[in-house]
Amino acid sequence: MNRKQRRMQLKAAGMLRVKNMYGPFTEVGKLWYARTAEQGAKLHAQNLEKNARDLGELLAQKEADIIESHKSHGFNDEQIKLMMEAWRLTAIKYDDTYRKDRKKAMALYKKASQIK
Numbered sequence: 001m002n003r004k005q006r007r008m009q010l011k012a013a014g015m016l017r018v019k020n021m022y023g024p025f026t027e028v029g030k031l032w033y034a035r036t037a038e039q040g041a042k043l044h045a046q047n048l049e050k051n052a053r054d055l056g057e058l059l060a061q062k063e064a065d066i067i068e069s070h071k072s073h074g075f076n077d078e079q080i081k082l083m084m085e086a087w088r089l090t091a092i093k094y095d096d097t098y099r100k101d102r103k104k105a106m107a108l109y110k111k112a113s114q115i116k
Contacts, residue, residue: 001043059091075112082112 010016022028066087070080086108089101 003040062091063087076115079112079115082108082115086112 007016019032022032024030024033063084067080067084070083075083086105089105089108094101
């Protein structure tokens, strides 16, 4: 559930009106903000885990599809292994190692193309 949905639920329950009666530096306001910050951090961690899991599943499925495609095009296992290593380097781009990864991937693709 995202922030907008949580806010709508609180508004429907009349909690936002009550919250707004107290300032952020009152005892009740401090408790409210501390609780919502804690809940938000917990939900954020859950969303990060879910996104990482979903990305992992997506990349695993894509890798299996690519391997199957390479096999159908007649590449041998050694070539497929090199090409998949190159693909893994470029599947997710990191700012600090992007150029190195790309150069290494290109070298791996070239090496795979030379194997017969």
